[in-house]
Amino acid sequence: MSREAAFIAALRGIATHPAARGLADDCAVLEIGGETLILTHDAMAEGVHFLPGQDAADVAWKLVASNLSDLAAKGAEPLGVLLGYQFGPDDARFLAGLEEVLVHFGVPLLGGDTISATGPQVLGLTALGRATHRPVPARSGARPGDAIWITGPVGAAMLGFEALRDATAADSAAFRRPLARLADGRALAPLVSAMMDVSDGLLLDASRMARASGVSFAIDSMAVPIAAPEARRAEALRWGEDYQLLFTLPEGAEPPITAFQIGTASASAEAPVVLDGLPLTEAKGLGYEHS
Ligand SMILES: Nc1ncnc2c1ncn2[C@@H]1O[C@H](COP(=O)(O)OP(=O)(O)O)[C@@H](O)[C@H]1O
Ligand SMILES: Cc1ncc(C[n+]2csc(CCOP(=O)(O)OP(=O)(O)O)c2C)c(N)n1
Ligand SMILES: [Mg+2]
Structure with a gap:
């Protein structure tokens, strides 16, 4: 730990x-x-x-x-x-x-x-x-069969950080001036079974939601929208600070806003997150943690 x-x-x-x-x-x-x-x-x-x-x-x-x-x-x-x-x-x-x-x-x-x-x-x-809506969405409400969704791409903050650190010409706004998705959160609150924001990395935050809900998340890495070169997909799924909303909806329900389905929740398995069929048994390396 x-x-x-x-x-x-x-x-x-x-x-x-x-x-x-x-x-x-x-x-x-x-x-x-x-x-x-x-x-x-x-x-x-x-x-x-x-x-x-x-x-x-x-x-x-x-x-x-x-x-x-x-x-x-x-x-x-x-x-x-x-x-x-x-x-x-x-x-x-x-x-x-x-x-x-x-x-x-x-x-x-x-x-x-x-x-x-x-x-x-x-x-x-x-x-x-x-x-604005009660019950207030929690991380703990995801149920087996729920679909897992994210509001937009991850990886933009990582690229923005590198642009700023290395003083390149690339755009660093995603790192410097992230947006809080307040309107999306309000629209989703009455519908979601669970919701959280992704600050520490998608895989780490997804594992926290799965753990809090007592379920396992099967995530399809290719279904996750990324704002980074394909070669950096694995890092984009782990870096954090994009402040997208991660949420679950009952099977068949459509979100009222733009969002992308990235997986499905199932009964608790050997790991909170199973990525492309591979159980991620350790939290280490899934995202950012203070040591
Ligand atoms: N020093 C602290 N004192 C009390 N509660 C804390 C402290 N640090 C973290 N927490 C709690 O632990 C939980 C997880 O924190 P964190 O990962 O920082 O959440 P977030 O990423 O949403 O900001 C939250 O409920 C937060 O309030
Ligand atoms: C100088 C610098 N180095 C590295 C990073 C990357 N980084 C630092 S903290 C963090 C995750 C978010 O921080 P945390 O304190 O865990 O926020 P919380 O989850 O509590 O909202 C990331 C990706 C950064 N933002 N700035
Ligand atoms: Mg948070």
Whole structure:
């Protein structure tokens, strides 16, 4: 088990409130006064999530979009964000990007905290939303026979990262300015048996959904749309940060938005994901995990 997976497993003994969903979901889901609040927090660190010297406006964009993507996976309507800010190399560019992304998604900044510290810049953001449909989709609802779908291609962020890192002429926007699929998530929420966003790599996130649902996912690698050269298909399925929505629908149901069927769920087999008939028994190498 990765260090990240082991730590979250240990946290599960503490996070016993039902709203925590066993720390096996993209967000907390808190019933309050006839409404359902959807809460999520993600952090980003220089050198880990963004390159040293990267435009701080793009860093702000991604910090907000990656959190809103978790709300999208619940079909939630964003209510606002709280920012944890550590002064960095260009606070003015960060502010410009923050305003731009919040205007783009129509989300208010509600508060946060600001600190000065040494070492690589670390940023955090909490996003709050309200459920537009109940029950709120979970990672755990996939059933044998369900079809597995994804909203669009994977691999664009990987190519964008390489373009930025290597300062080539290739487009890096998919890495710098990902989109949160809020409208797709809202349209899908009433129909899906399970849904999550793909941040850590399709195969790793699919294995998490399959595990949470107690099923096995048979995935056809050639059915997965990729935005990378064919020779890099295996990497595109593992890199992450494309923020597509991964979801399951009962057999025969058609999604109301553009999406691609990539496989079928079946009763739990020897591995959570079976790729082209090959059981992937270890989580290692399926996606990005913090060590
Ligand atoms: N430090 C932490 N404290 C409490 N919960 C955590 C922590 N880190 C991760 N989690 C929980 O573990 C689950 C998986 O987290 P993560 O893989 O980061 O989700 P996502 O990729 O959707 O952001 C979530 O329920 C998240 O809230
Ligand atoms: C400088 C740099 N190197 C490598 C990557 C690749 N990378 C870093 S984290 C990550 C996965 C997503 O990060 P995580 O913290 O797990 O986000 P979460 O799943 O919690 O939303 C990927 C693909 C990157 N984004 N930036
Ligand atoms: Mg997520």
